[in-house]
Amino acid sequence: MSMLSEFSSAEREACLPIIDMMMGCAQAARKHGVLALEEFANKQDNDFFTFAIMLVVDGTDPQLVKGMLETLISTGGHTGAALLERIIITEGALSVQAGEHPRLVETKLLCVLGEEFLRKRGHFPAYNPTDELAARTAEVLANYQPDETFSNKIAPMTNVEIQCAFNGVQMAELAIAITTCTHEAATKLLSNLSPRLAAQILDDIEILGEISKEEILNVHNKILANFK
Numbered sequence: 001m002s003m004l005s006e007f008s009s010a011e012r013e014a015c016l017p018i019i020d021m022m023m024g025c026a027q028a029a030r031k032h033g034v035l036a037l038e039e040f041a042n043k044q045d046n047d048f049f050t051f052a053i054m055l056v057v058d059g060t061d062p063q064l065v066k067g068m069l070e071t072l073i074s075t076g077g078h079t080g081a082a083l084l085e086r087i088i089i090t091e092g093a094l095s096v097q098a099g100e101h102p103r104l105v106e107t108k109l110l111c112v113l114g115e116e117f118l119r120k121r122g123h124f125p126a127y128n129p130t131d132e133l134a135a136r137t138a139e140v141l142a143n144y145q146p147d148e149t150f151s152n153k154i155a156p157m158t159n160v161e162i163q164c165a166f167n168g169v170q171m172a173e174l175a176i177a178i179t180t181c182t183h184e185a186a187t188k189l190l191s192n193l194s195p196r197l198a199a200q201i202l203d204d205i206e207i208l209g210e211i212s213k214e215e216i217l218n219v220h221n222k223i224l225a226n227f228k
Helices: 009-013 016-032 034-042 047-057 062-076 080-097 102-113 115-120 130-141 148-154 159-165 171-179 183-190 195-206 213-225
Strands: none
Touching (some): 016 047, 016 080, 016 102, 034 047, 047 062, 062 080, 080 102, 130 195, 171 183, 183 195
């Protein structure tokens, strides 16, 4: 692959929409599954992107995906933004295939463009969305009905007890639990995570489908079992 120094700042800037497209692809995959990406890919006016994503949809081995896309890049004769765009699509398609979180996909692809663009989007030296978390929490929870019983059990927990309650709880399970919290209880839980992880969980809540009462009860019991 070409070194970053071969590309001008303008050429790198021109590739930001491709990163946004790959983030949209990652979000679609997490919300609807990999097979839903066929429709997403066919709506994009970019043949290389469509080809890459269809390889993923078809369940092609990741090493074969990487090999085929890199072969196309090396034999395509593209330069400048067109070449860099294909490098980003290749990295992005592999990230989507691996099921990586959309925010991680964005960070990884911004690394391809360099530190300047990581800084522009607030990912360097570290993604720290502290200021936006309170507003986003309120916005996300507005779509859910809080469970007062569960929230009241969270309220008296110390930070140490909350961190113990997280033991063995997966991100997807924590996302379900937070949908049943009051704003106060949700804020308390999220404040015991890194801002980056808290933001990722809010992202996951936004793409949650219907949650059964059984799922909610199981998650509540799992969390509260650690608080005894």
